[in-house]
Amino acid sequence: MKVNNLSRMLAITAIxxxxxxxxxxxxxxxxxxxxxxxxSAGIGTNEPFVNSDYMAKVLGVDKNTIYFxxxxxxxxxxxxxxxxxxANYLKSHPSAKIRLEGNTDPQGSREYNIGLGQRRADQVxxxxxxxxxxxxxxxxxxxxxxxxxxxxxxxQAYQSDRRVDIVYMxx
Amino acid sequence: MRKLLLSIAALTLAAFTPNAYAVLxxxxxxxxxxxxxxxxxPFSQGANASSTDVAAVIHNDLANSxxxxxxxxxxxxQYPQSADQVNxxxxxxKNVDDIVIGNVQSIGGGQYKVTFSLISLxxxxxxxxxxxQQYTVSQNELRRVGHHISDxxxxxxxxxPGIFSTRLxxxxxxxxxxxxxxxxxxxxxxxxxxxxxxxxxxxxxxxxSWSPDGKQIAYVxxxxxxxxxxxxxxxxxxxxxxxSFSGINGAPEWSPDGKQLAVALSRGSANPNIYTLNLASGxxxxxTNDWSINTEPTWSPDGQTILFTSDRGGSPQVYEINxxxxxxxxxxxxxxxxxxxxxxxxxxxxxxxxxQNNAYDIAFLNLQSGNLQLLTHGGxxxxxxxxxxxxxxxxxxxxxxxxxxxxxxxxxxxxxxLPDQLGDVQEPAWSPFIS
Numbered sequence: 015m016k017v018n019n020l021s022r023m024l025a026i027t028a029i030x031x032x033x034x035x036x037x038x039x040x041x042x043x044x045x046x047x048x049x050x051x052x053x054s055a056g057i058g059t060n061e062p063f064v065n066s067d068y069m070a071k072v073l074g075v076d077k078n079t080i081y082f083x084x085x086x087x088x089x090x091x092x093x094x095x096x097x098x099x100x101a102n103y104l105k106s107h108p109s110a111k112i113r114l115e116g117n118t119d120p121q122g123s124r125e126y127n128i129g130l131g132q133r134r135a136d137q138v139x140x141x142x143x144x145x146x147x148x149x150x151x152x153x154x155x156x157x158x159x160x161x162x163x164x165x166x167x168x169x170q171a172y173q174s175d176r177r178v179d180i181v182y183m184x185x
Numbered sequence: 186m187r188k189l190l191l192s193i194a195a196l197t198l199a200a201f202t203p204n205a206y207a208v209l210x211x212x213x214x215x216x217x218x219x220x221x222x223x224x225x226x227p228f229s230q231g232a233n234a235s236s237t238d239v240a241a242v243i244h245n246d247l248a249n250s251x252x253x254x255x256x257x258x259x260x261x262x263q264y265p266q267s268a269d270q271v272n273x274x275x276x277x278x279k280n281v282d283d284i285v286i287g288n289v290q291s292i293g294g295g296q297y298k299v300t301f302s303l304i305s306l307x308x309x310x311x312x313x314x315x316x317x318q319q320y321t322v323s324q325n326e327l328r329r330v331g332h333h334i335s336d337x338x339x340x341x342x343x344x345x346p347g348i349f350s351t352r353l354x355x356x357x358x359x360x361x362x363x364x365x366x367x368x369x370x371x372x373x374x375x376x377x378x379x380x381x382x383x384x385x386x387x388x389x390x391x392x393x394s395w396s397p398d399g400k401q402i403a404y405v406x407x408x409x410x411x412x413x414x415x416x417x418x419x420x421x422x423x424x425x426x427x428x429s430f431s432g433i434n435g436a437p438e439w440s441p442d443g444k445q446l447a448v449a450l451s452r453g454s455a456n457p458n459i460y461t462l463n464l465a466s467g468x469x470x471x472x473t474n475d476w477s478i479n480t481e482p483t484w485s486p487d488g489q490t491i492l493f494t495s496d497r498g499g500s501p502q503v504y505e506i507n508x509x510x511x512x513x514x515x516x517x518x519x520x521x522x523x524x525x526x527x528x529x530x531x532x533x534x535x536x537x538x539x540x541q542n543n544a545y546d547i548a549f550l551n552l553q554s555g556n557l558q559l560l561t562h563g564g565x566x567x568x569x570x571x572x573x574x575x576x577x578x579x580x581x582x583x584x585x586x587x588x589x590x591x592x593x594x595x596x597x598x599x600x601x602x603l604p605d606q607l608g609d610v611q612e613p614a615w616s617p618f619i620s
Contacts (some may be wrong), residue, residue, distance in 0.1 A: 053422045055386040055408035113410070121565055122545055123524035123538055124612065125392060125436040125449065126494055126501050128412075129457055129478030132433055136455040155411050156433060160389035165360070166586065167565065 063113070064182035073099040080138060082176040084119070087133040089141060097138070100180055101145035107185065108148070114138050115179040116156040117163070119172035124158055131156030138178045153183075219598075221342055222281045223247060224256040228301075229266050229288040237324070239289055239299060242331030243338070245376060246349040249592075250339065250576075251599025256281055268302050268314050276306050283315070285338060295323050299330050303338050315341055328378060348572045351375045352616040353579060354393040354402055355590065357382075359608035367608075370404055372419055375615075377603055383417050384424070393612060394438045394446075399619040403427065403437035403446055414448060416464075427464075433457045436481050440488050447472070447482035447491055459493050459506075472506060473513075483527040492516065492535065494524040503537060517550065519557045525568060526550075529595065530575040536560075536595065538569060547580050549595055560593045561600070570615045571595070579613040 070078045078100070080093045089097065104110055116131030116138075135154035143149055164171040225244040247253040261279055265271045266288045276284055287301030303316040316337055320330050332349040339347030357369040368390045373380035384390060388407040395402055396416075403416045412434045417424040428434045432451035439446060444464060449457040459472040459482045473479040477497035484491055490507050497504075500521040506513045517523035522540035529536065532552075539548040544563040550556070560578065569580040575595060582591045584602060588609035591602045603610075 053384055053424060055384055055406055122522060122540070122567070123481060123494060123501065124567065125480045126478060126524050128433055128435050129480050132451060132457070133455055154432070157389060157407065160391065160407070167583065
């Protein structure tokens with residue numbers, strides 16, 4: 015009886031250790047040392063939004079993105095036509111909604127970069143509102159340096175990272 | 186049958202080890218001359234040897250601290266297991282001041298008895314045994330015992346508490362070719378072992394901050410596409426939403442008494458300001474109030490002041506605000522980019538990120554003299570976090586195009602890089618002492 019119990023206990027231990035080892039090969043979630051395992055967030059909850067390439071075509075712009083200089087938040091005049099195209103569209107489609115996503119290059123403080131990305135997104139929002147777009151159609155968010163457009167540490171990569179993506183949540 | 190099951194258990198436990206990572210690329214730049222010479226004699230493990238080499242854990246801990254010059258195991262051929270077996274003149278000839286000896290015995294039922302002693306070779310006192318302890322633990326606690334012994338040895342010989350039983354939290358990012366990514370809030374032992382996720386998300390996770398008791402971590406999650414501050418329990422993974430204001434919800438930092446979080450909130454405006462949030466009542470108090478970026482609050486050890494980063498003067502600099510009087514003073518003056526500051530435990534210095542000659546370096550600022558010492562020398566470094574004993578700083582850096590973690594001593598003499606993992610590793614946060 016005693017031996018039986020011990021074998022059973024060992025079998026359970028072996029199985030649970032084995033399971034832990036299996037799951038660890040996938041995502042390293044385990045049961046050792048009092049960690050009960052990870053929770054998952056945001057997986058499979060992608061919000062619907064309109065394909066960016068499609069929207070760029072509708073608006074007649076190459077890419078619905080505005081790029082910024084290092085540590086700067088002003089919009090260069092070469093992007094005025096993008097602001098204009100989006101403003102015209104949003105005014106004629108009052109149910110359309112956009113999310114302005116501010117981003118930075120991956121240098122410096124991550125939280126300061128969140129502030130910088132927010133300023134860039136707000137700058138674009140302000141320009142759209144000056145063109146008569148309702149603030150109700152706009153949400154701004156900053157991802158700072160957390161979502162680089164291009165990986166790597168070249169100046170070219172950094173330039174493409176410093177941007178505001180204009181994302182249509184609805185047409 | 187029993188034997189088979191045991192060997193399966195041993196096999197699967199062994200399968201864990203490849204996931205763990207050990208410190209490597211240790212570059213002891215100047216530390217070794219002043220380091221304490223010590224030998225850690227391999228512990229006899231008996232017939233039922235465990236896969237965990239306790240003496241190796243202690244050896245690595247002490248060597249990686251930079252405070253010890255640990256003798257190479259190949260440099261001696263005596264293996265005393267108890268104080269009476271120590272041949273003092275033999276060990277004195279090996280040019281070490283102290284030796285650590287011990288053994289691990291399997292006592293059945295998956296339990297192990299660990300015995301260790303720290304012996305001084307130059308102590309004139311009648312008893313040259315400085316420390317001796319015995320522990321009974323299970324297999325998966327053997328590493329922890331090793332770290333505990335390292336803490337005791339470190340404290341005995343340096344007078345400073347060791348940090349070998351502390352943990353690191355950090356963000357691990359795995360990017361896929363299709364532009365999607367997996368973001369993981371990870372917790373690992375201070376030496377990188379036992380790494381496991383607390384939270385896994387398809388959207389960015391940022392700015393982990395430990396509660397003072399080491400039981401909870403506050404962080405920013407973009408799981409809803411907009412930033413929100415959450416707190417997770419480290420042991421259970423259970424979590425709760427703390428703030429979800431319009432705009433920026435960032436940079437949570439636990440107050441020393443554990444009752445408040447300092448946070449950066451923009452609340453619909455274009456710029457974040459510092460607030461404190463009472464965790465029990467949920468009440469919010471505004472700390473800064475202007476139209477610049479104010480972020481990255483960290484508390485002084487006594488909770489009386491907060492350091493933060495602000496570009497109110499035109500470029501990001503570190504400021505200190507007195508919580509009672511709201512009197513604010515600028516703290517950094519070297520160069521045009523200083524950020525990510527936090528106090529050393531003695532409140533005499535701050536560790537920060539400083540841009541010098543177009544490089545982002547980790548720096549050490551003495552508050553009295555105003556002297557700024559660079560601890561790193563060029564590159565793209567970020568996110569410094571100080572060990573609770575004030576001796577080491579963990580930070581994020583780049584190596585071969587990947588984000589990895591590195592450590593540097595606060596005197597700048599010891600610098601080591603942690604090996605890369607399956608992904609980019611960023612934003613390390615050193616835990617407090619965990620009892």
